[in-house]
Amino acid sequence: MTDQPTSPQNPSGTPAARPRVAVLFGGRSSEHSVSCVTAAGVLGAIDKDKYDVVPVGIARDGSWTLVDDDPAQWSMTAGKLPEVTAGTEPVMLAGRNGGTELLVAAEGQAPRSLGRIDVVLPLLHGPFGEDGTLQGLLELADVRYVGAGVLASAVGMDKHYMKVVFEDAGLNVGPYQVITDRQWHQDAEAALDRVAGLGFPVFVKPARAGSSMGITKVADRTGLRAAVEAAREHDPKVIVEAGILGREIEVAVLQGRGSEESRASLPGEIAVQPGDHDFYDFEAKYVDGGAAALSCPADLPAEITERVRELAAEAFDAVGGEGLSRVDFFYTPDGELVINEINTMPGFTPISMYPQMWAKSGIPYSELIDELIYLALNRKTGLR
Structure with a gap:
């Protein structure tokens, strides 16, 4: 994928020199620290010669603040979970001069602009970030953003309505x-x-x-x-x-360009190693580095490999997905594929399952970031 991301034009009609990307992370949910770790991966890999990157943290109280762009600050070290704290430079999005700008609004001072934002990369997980609420705010601000829209985000976050949508689309859902x-x-x-x-x-x-x-x-x-x-x-x-007896199979889905079909990676398989974890829990995912392993491509019959990729793309389209999603299945001993869930903003560190599956499918991490920004910059704002 060699195409360069295209930035919206400035009010003067001239293209911006580099797309300005606000990397947004943290948030109010219980997945606050997971979001910070995701941001550490992206901040360490995004091409800062290609993009003007502005890191913005959301504290647990919901306040937005300018933060350091040093990935080490947001990484998990020795089991310690990173956290955004409310800072002295609170920021907000505002529509100004025919575009959306990021403003610093420190108490007792006149707001000052940090310049126009071309696209937001919202690396938030869980409620108040991945569930359509933040996406609604960005729609109101008329700014482009990476990932699913309001409805797809809300459906993808709510496991109840997610299953209702999947059932209506004819996908095999467990009891x-x-x-x-x-x-x-x-x-x-x-x-x-x-x-x-x-x-x-x-x-x-x-x-x-x-x-x-x-x-x-x-x-x-x-x-x-x-x-x-x-x-x-x-x-x-x-x-x-x-509980469903079966192997845990995952597929990474990437929106197609323009009117092209959604793209599905090679499937991966999660194997929780024998020990302290009865299933793929939080500790196995983020703390105990040796608790789980991803095998990609998963050792599946050729026809099952193709079928699970097709089903993943169908699930993505069923919820109205945009940008990226990870779709999880069970592959049962009698050959059934049972869909478990879709994650519209999956973990996105270099060692997370979503980037690993695309790396095994031919798109390395930094190029995957480029592609997601390209997709966001080349879709219109508003209804689509």
């Missing part, structure tokens, strides 16, 4: 039950009875969280209530999925 906040308060025992009807084991999850936050594998009825309460610490709506 599940949903417990809303009202249902839990009205009759928790009835909710637990419904869940127990799935059989055991089950996986109890917050409906709108990621990075395996708040997930519990439950082997029998006695552990259900505690697992639901643990999930509710992250989200009042809980989804419970029947």
Whole structure:
């Protein structure tokens, strides 16, 4: 992919010298630190000769601030999780001079402009970042951004409605039950009875969280209530999925250029190593470096490899995906492919599954960043 990203023109009609990219990370969700680690990978790899990069952190209280662009500050070192703290230079997006500018609005001072922003790279995971809320803000600001739009982000974040969309698209979805906040308060025992009807084991999850936050594998009825309460610490709506015996297969999807079809990587397989992790939980993903391994391409029959790539692209299109997504499946012993979920802003460090699968499929990390920025810069703002 040798095409250069094209920047929108300045009000004078002349093209900007370099696209200005606001790298946005942190956020209010429980995945705040995961977002920082993702940003560390991108800040270390993005071509700063090609792009004018402006790193913006979002603290846990929701405030935006200018931050250091040193990747080491946002990396996970010795198991310590990085965090954005509210700074002395709060920033905001504002429509000015026919475009969208980034303003510094320190208390007691007149706002000053940092210049026009051509595209936002929102590296946020979880609610208030990956769920359509931030995407709605960027739409209102009339600024281009990498990744899925408002509806696709919201559907991709909510595992309940995600499954509804997948079922309507004819994809094979495993058995599940949903417990809303009202249902839990009205009759928790009835909710637990419904869940127990799935059989055991089950996986109890917050409906709108990621990075395996708040997930519990439950082997029998006695552990259900505690697992639901643990999930509710992250989200009042809980989804419970029947355990599916099968291999965990993932596919990275990349939006096609223009009217071209969505692109699917070679499939990868996650294998959790024997030890302290019963499933692919947060510790296995981000802390215990030797807990899991990715095999790509996964050792699958040729026809299954092609089919899972087709299904991943179908899932991406079903939710109205843009930019990037990772789609996860189970491959059962009887040859079935059962879709588990789609992640519209997957982990994006150099060792994350999404970039690794594309690297194995012929697109290295830095080139993948270029392609995502290209896609964002070359789609119109507003309805599309």
